[in-house]
Amino acid sequence: MxxxxxxxxxxxxxxxxxxxxxxxxxxxxxxxxxxxxxxxxxxxxxxxxxxxxxxxxxxxxxxEVFSISPMLTYIKNSVVIVGLNILGTLVSCSLVAYGFSRFHCREKNIWFTILLSTMMIPGFTLLIPQFSMYTKLGWVNTILPLVVPTFLATNAFSVFILRQFFMSFPGELDEAARLDGCSYLGVFVRILLPNSKTVMFVVALFCFVGTWNDFFGPLIYLNDMEKYTLAVGLVMLKASQGSTLDMGPMMAGALLAVIPTFLLYLTCQRYFVQGVVTSGLKG
Incomplete structure (x- = not known):
């Protein structure tokens, strides 16, 4: 048997x-x-x-791909937008997560639930009101609609990961720092952030991948070719190629777009896994 x-x-x-x-x-x-x-x-x-x-x-x-299209401009635009998105996400989401993990009030859980529920709202349903708002602000055909929201902690998933990680720190550390005269912001900057490099790196990785591969946002808000990101530039390259059977330049451009994310997954896979594990910590 x-x-x-x-x-x-x-x-x-x-x-x-x-x-x-x-x-x-x-x-x-x-x-x-x-x-x-x-x-x-x-x-x-x-x-x-x-x-x-x-x-x-x-x-x-x-x-050929560099001669028939401004690929360097597309790459530069993508790098700028990705860099600003990572900066905005890390700064704003970490501050909001710190507030949810350390400050106590009666409505805190309600607000946190509302924040998480925004992840269930399809982005397409917000497209028309957002585009109307950005048009009135004069932000269309600039990178502002693609960058400014990240400085307002609009990434609920990043807030969730950071909040779960911050809650794993014992409150006694905060109390000891407060007794030594440290402010709430000082506790955040001097104690939590130096010990949160791994989770901050995880958030930055997720932000990089999402922003680098974003096609719909730049397509909607950017009109001039010199402002296109690499994702939109590849589609414009395909359109300029027409019905040609020579896919070499198109595949070369696609390979340039894939290499950064491929290298990230290859070298930082354990951080992506840790991001999933961190999000599952008990709150």
Whole structure:
């Protein structure tokens, strides 16, 4: 009976690994195709049957993509917007999370529940009123609609992660600092923040990935080509290419857009996992 159970469990394990392996190949195949096409010559991009290994290996797609579109401008715009979003999210969300984790009042849980409930509101339902408001403020065709809200703690998920982490610190640390004459802001700056580098890094990672890959926001609020982000610039590049079968420049641009997030996931995977674990801490 024991041998039968062992054989059955081994069979289940083998089938499980087979299914996971097949799904992994299915999901990674488009990425491999993108990388392969980015380094092919023009005729190789339209070869049939297609090949995965470029022969010869060439960088002509990268040269062309920088010559036919302002890719450096797109990358610079994306970096500026991402940097400001990370700064705004870390500053505003950490302050709000500190308030929810340390200050006590009768309505605190109600306000925190309302804050978390905003994550269930589809962003498209807010598009028209937000666009109308930004138009009246004269912010359309500027990066302000994409940056200013992050300085107002609009990222409820980041507030939640930071609040859960701050609540794991014993209150005795605050009391000891207060007895030594430290203000509430001093406790936040001198005690909580220096010991929260990991969770702050996690929030910054999530913010980077979300902002770098954001397409809809820049598409709606930015009108001039020199203000486009990389995500919007790639779509404009595809439109400028028309119906051409040479996908080399397009794949080169897509590879440039994917590399930062790919490297982040590759090198900082444990921080993403820790972000999920941190959000599950008891409050």
């Amino acid at each position: 024991k041998k039968k159970v062992t054989a059955q469990s081994c069979l289940k394990g083998a089938l499980w690994y087979l299914v996971v392996g097949a799904l992994s190949i299915l999901f990674v195949l488009p990425f491999i195709w993108m990388v392969s096409t980015a380094f092919k010559t023009g005729p190789q991009c339209v070869d049939y049957p297609p090949t995965f290994i470029p022969r010869p290996f060439t960088l002509r797609s990268f040269t």
